[in-house]
Amino acid sequence: MVDNNIKFGKLLTEPTLQRLSEYLIILDEFVENNKKTISSSELAEIYSNNANQVRQDLFKLQNTGRVGHGYDVMKLSQSIRKTLGLNTESPIMIIGCGKMGSALAEHLPFSKYGMELVGIFDVDPKILGTDIAEVKVRDIKDIPSVMIAEKSELAALCVPASSAQVMADRLVKYGVRGILNFTRKRLQVPSRVYVRHSQFICSFMQFVFMSKNVDEI
């Protein structure tokens, strides 16, 4: 079992962690549009929750609000980044460069959110050596050397479900500390390794159920 109540000055719970990361996306849109301030009720309106919850979440950060005037968008964005640890670049590896792995590598703004894509790995000789998102695709067996060179301990797993557990075992052996699992296989790893499951098909199931059953109040 894992302790989700991480001490970070104040405690950050999982629901708050998730919302903070999503607020950040909204705030960065405000930044792009040159909006300087945002109130808890504005943010709540966009996020579809309520101002009380927003303030309760932001209360976990170093204070950035100005009573009577709302939040400075830039300062709030920075404060979330700092609290989530996105101000130092975390080196990330992507394991498996099929459609899913390469889509993630190409589309995600890692560097904007405190991550750096330091390696993409595959076994298919046909794609080894090609460039994706300005990173060369390397052989799986090069993972240990990249881990050392880049001080990387985090891996996103995008291999076929059939080889997911084998690959996870290998990553564990290499000393990886976290695995973000995009495969459909439920991974078994030692408790010292953090696994986050991101199974799209489950998102679809939940989406279908909610779409059918949601009603307005």
Added chain:
Amino acid sequence: MVDNNIKFGKLLTEPTLQRLSEYLIILDEFVENNKKTISSSELAEIYSNNANQVRQDLFKLQNTGRVGHGYDVMKLSQSIRKTLGLNTESPIMIIGCGKMGSALAEHLPFSKYGMELVGIFDVDPKILGTDIAEVKVRDIKDIPSVMIAEKSELAALCVPASSAQVMADRLVKYGVRGILNFTRKRLQVPSRVYVRHSQFICSFMQFVFMSKNVDEI
């Protein structure tokens, strides 16, 4: 605001909904491996929660357990499918056939989980007419006719963030009831339309934070 406490015989809360969909993946692996029964503690061991929570979740289904003997894997799988509404085929459309859209179309086992991919749409003339996952890529403007022909009301949005809101507006106009948003844009839609946000970059942020901060108890 949306009422998450859907009546479905018994109430299904969001946390339970999420876990049930993930249990289903585990159960289907058991089926493949010809395991006939599973106990709440076995399932909990694999899912990394506890037997009490598993039983509390399964309690929301039509009962499938056998006191003293655990759950029949097949029956339990069927019961979850039935409760989640995965026994009738829900027609799904994918809007945007870039790397992400085509990766989802090709990799996800829709038909295994009560969904049918009835349309893939894009604007790029270069890919219109090609086949992905045995579905022809069609022009965005064909969405309304497909919606009618296939009785489809659910769309997964995989277009570039810059055109996400415009596309969402169009989907809403066409009468879509649910949007599963894979773009980085926070969508604004009328409250009658259900939106589920699935933002990978946020998963990565949460993953990085948890990997760094999780400690064993």
Added chain:
DNA sequence: TAGATTGTTAATCGATTAACAATC
């Protein structure tokens, strides 16, 4: 200043955990 809106505590609500009688 007056109005707006935060920061923060308290109250409520909901989800998880514990417990155990029922029973296969």
Added chain:
DNA sequence: TAGATTGTTAATCGATTAACAATC
């Protein structure tokens, strides 16, 4: 039968909502 394990209620814990004093 005895042991195992569910179904289900009760107790606890945590998250959300409400409220409002502080103050910009």
